[in-house]
Amino acid sequence: MSYRFDLRDASLTEALHRIAAADVARIRRHLADPALEADAVHDLRKSVKKLRALLRLVRHGMPDVQPAENVILRDAARLLSGRRDAAVRLATYDRLIGADPAPALLALRAHLVAEAAMPAAAPPDLHSLFDALAQRIEGWTLAGSDRRILAEGLADTRARARRAMRDARENPQDEVLHDWRKRAKDHWYQARLFTPVWPEVMRPIVAEADRLGEALGDHHDLGVLSSHISALPEDVARSEARDMITARARDAQMAIEATAFPLGARLFAGDPEEMADLWLKWWKVWRAQVA
Numbered sequence: 001m002s003y004r005f006d007l008r009d010a011s012l013t014e015a016l017h018r019i020a021a022a023d024v025a026r027i028r029r030h031l032a033d034p035a036l037e038a039d040a041v042h043d044l045r046k047s048v049k050k051l052r053a054l055l056r057l058v059r060h061g062m063p064d065v066q067p068a069e070n071v072i073l074r075d076a077a078r079l080l081s082g083r084r085d086a087a088v089r090l091a092t093y094d095r096l097i098g099a100d101p102a103p104a105l106l107a108l109r110a111h112l113v114a115e116a117a118m119p120a121a122a123p124p125d126l127h128s129l130f131d132a133l134a135q136r137i138e139g140w141t142l143a144g145s146d147r148r149i150l151a152e153g154l155a156d157t158r159a160r161a162r163r164a165m166r167d168a169r170e171n172p173q174d175e176v177l178h179d180w181r182k183r184a185k186d187h188w189y190q191a192r193l194f195t196p197v198w199p200e201v202m203r204p205i206v207a208e209a210d211r212l213g214e215a216l217g218d219h220h221d222l223g224v225l226s227s228h229i230s231a232l233p234e235d236v237a238r239s240e241a242r243d244m245i246t247a248r249a250r251d252a253q254m255a256i257e258a259t260a261f262p263l264g265a266r267l268f269a270g271d272p273e274e275m276a277d278l279w280l281k282w283w284k285v286w287r288a289q290v291a
Contacts, residue, residue, distance in 0.1 A: 004192060004193055007289060012061070020054060028131070048073050053189035060153060076129055102240075108238075150280055155276040157183070157187055157190055161183040161187050162272065165183075177219050180216060184216060194279060197283050215263075222253050226245060
């Protein structure tokens with residue numbers, strides 16, 4: 001896998017170029033397909049998220065470049081966000097309701113199936129955006145020592161994840177938990193980068209961070225489904241169906257929260273700067289193999 005540090009990289013700058021170029025190449029391959037099916041869009045958006053997490057990790061080494069590049073990637077992902085929403089709503093409904101034979105629910109599911117089957121809008125033309133990004137990557141440079149850049153980036157990511165978790169605990173609304181998911185995903189991607197540093201230690205961290213991100217993603221999907229159905233007219237979503245889905249979705253979300261908060265507390269325990277320093281001590285030992 002290319003999304004990880006490698007001892008063959010002579011420097012953090014070289015690793016940045018290699019990792020970013022690999023994900024941009026993957027994005028460009030998807031964009032070359034005129035159909036751009038839902039699965040390809042999902043994979044494309046994952047590559048964008050990986051790039052953004054990488055840029056957040058090295059933000060202190062390229063302060064004049066990283067913010068603008070991050071905004072470009074964010075806006076590109078938003079242009080594609082609607083390409084698979086209907087399919088996700090249907091899949092979430094099926095996980096939540098199953099094969100309930102109630103007529104109101106069957107009618108509602110038929111509507112969701114029809115939405116998912118509707119031809120997708122033509123994908124936005126993002127070729128020039130990612131062609132230009134591929135060229136700019138070659139010129140990205142990092143200012144400062146590799147160790148300082150990584151330490152500050154890791155500490156920032158953990159601190160932001162901790163703040164987002166605290167906000168979610170104090171105000172467990174859908175969008176607040178979704179913001180926490182974004183920060184947890186950053187931690188997951190950055191832990192993946194560090195996996196070769198100490199695989200036996202990092203792989204469980206990566207696995208648990210992935211579990212948290214997926215759980216919070218399910219929480220978000222439930223909220224999106226509930227909001228979508230609540231906005232449908234009565235002849236499509238009868239009140240008894242809306243009420244049932246709203247209640248079941250909230251129950252499912254509360255169950256997710258009951259496991260997500262303890263998991264997050266374990267993942268993000270420890271002072272951000274101290275934990276970043278620990279990871280960098282491991283990284284220094286690992287890099288010493290090529291000294």
